[in-house]
Amino acid sequence: EAAVTQSPRNKVAVTGGKVTLSCNQTNNHNNMYWYRQDTGHGLRLIHYSYGAGSTEKGDIPDGYKASRPSQENFSLILELATPSQTSVYFCASGRISGNTLYFGEGSRLIVV
Amino acid sequence: GDSVTQKEGLVTLTEGLPVMLNCTYQTIYSNAFLFWYVHYLNESPRLLLKSSTDNKRTEHQGFHATLHKSSSSFHLQKSSAQLSDSALYYCALPNSNNRIFFGDGTQLVVKP
Numbered sequence: 001e002a003a004v005t006q007s008p009r010n011k012v013a014v015t016g017g018k019v020t021l022s023c024n025q026t027n028n029h030n031n032m033y034w035y036r037q038d039t040g041h042g043l044r045l046i047h048y049s050y051g052a053g054s055t056e057k058g059d060i061p062d063g064y065k066a067s068r069p070s071q072e073n074f075s076l077i078l079e080l081a082t083p084s085q086t087s088v089y090f091c092a093s094g095r096i097s098g099n100t101l102y103f104g105e106g107s108r109l110i111v112v
Numbered sequence: 113g114d115s116v117t118q119k120e121g122l123v124t125l126t127e128g129l130p131v132m133l134n135c136t137y138q139t140i141y142s143n144a145f146l147f148w149y150v151h152y153l154n155e156s157p158r159l160l161l162k163s164s165t166d167n168k169r170t171e172h173q174g175f176h177a178t179l180h181k182s183s184s185s186f187h188l189q190k191s192s193a194q195l196s197d198s199a200l201y202y203c204a205l206p207n208s209n210n211r212i213f214f215g216d217g218t219q220l221v222v223k224p
Contacts, residue, residue: 004156031210040121042202042216043157050210058211090157094212101149101204101212103156 003027006091006104013111019078021107023091031094032074033101034058034066036087043090049074081111114139114207118215126223131175131190133218135203138184146179146186147204151217157202160188193222 004025013019025032030051035043045058047066055066063085065077074093078085091104115138123133137146145164151157161172163179163186170177175190186203203215 033212035214040216042118043214045211045214048210092157092212096210100147100159100162101157103158105156 004091004093004102004104006089006107008107009105010108011110013078013081013109015082015111017081019081019085019109019111021076021078021089021091021109023074023076023104024072025074025091025093025102026072027093027095027102028071029093029095029102030071031096032068033092033094034064034074034076035090035092036060037090037106038087046076046089078109081109083111085109086111114141114205114211114213116203116205116213116215118201118203118218120218121216122219122221124221124223125193127195128192131188131193131197131220133188133201133203133220135177135186135188135215136184137186137203137205137213139205139207141208142181145206146177147206148175148177148186148188149202149204149214151200151202153199157200160201193220195222195224198222 033048034046049068067075089107092101094101147162148160149157150160163170166181205213
């Protein structure tokens with residue numbers, strides 16, 4: 001079973017603060033993704049990566065940066081957190097485009 | 113561009129009745145994969161079933177779906193809903209650029 005782990009699982013941040021959400025996968029998958037999930041919007045793609053050193057913008061990248069320092073790790077960075085970024089964030093990995101995505105447990109972020 | 117439409121945001125029905133969740137998609141690729149993911153509360157989203165074969169029924173865990181390329185549809189069905197089927201269901205479409213497009217999701221609520 002593919003394993004994707006996220007940290008932290010829960011985070012309260014102050015407006016204007018920096019937040020880093022981390023994701024680790026042990027499946028040697030090339031592709032990794034960051035989504036946010038909000039009621040009425042489903043899963044929206046923020047950033048994704050084809051492999052170590054690559055990051056690509058998804059559908060809603062504004063206010064977010066991403067970093068893929070290795071095959072296993074993919075981070076989402078909020079340099080200046082805002083209350084509108086309060087959400088649940090999911091990381092996922094997959095081998096190639098037509099293959100199954102494996103999701104982490106989610107990171108619940110509240111920005112106050 | 114590629115897109116997925118799930119027109120029902122919420123489906124509420126009584127245990128034992130049939131389930132049908134709609135999914136239509138748009139893509140220029142003739143060999144597209146379509147996926148259904150299920151997200152139970154407090155768990156990670158996970159694959160329910162997938163298909164790339166036209167007019168072939170795919171089944172898993174009591175659910176089934178048939179990809180119809182002529183109508184660009186991949187509706188999820190089950191003959192008899194159970195209380196444990198209550199969850200958020202996503203239809204998804206990957207493209208050749210490693211992007212995965214999710215619909216907005218359908219919340220299924222099964223009542224006794």
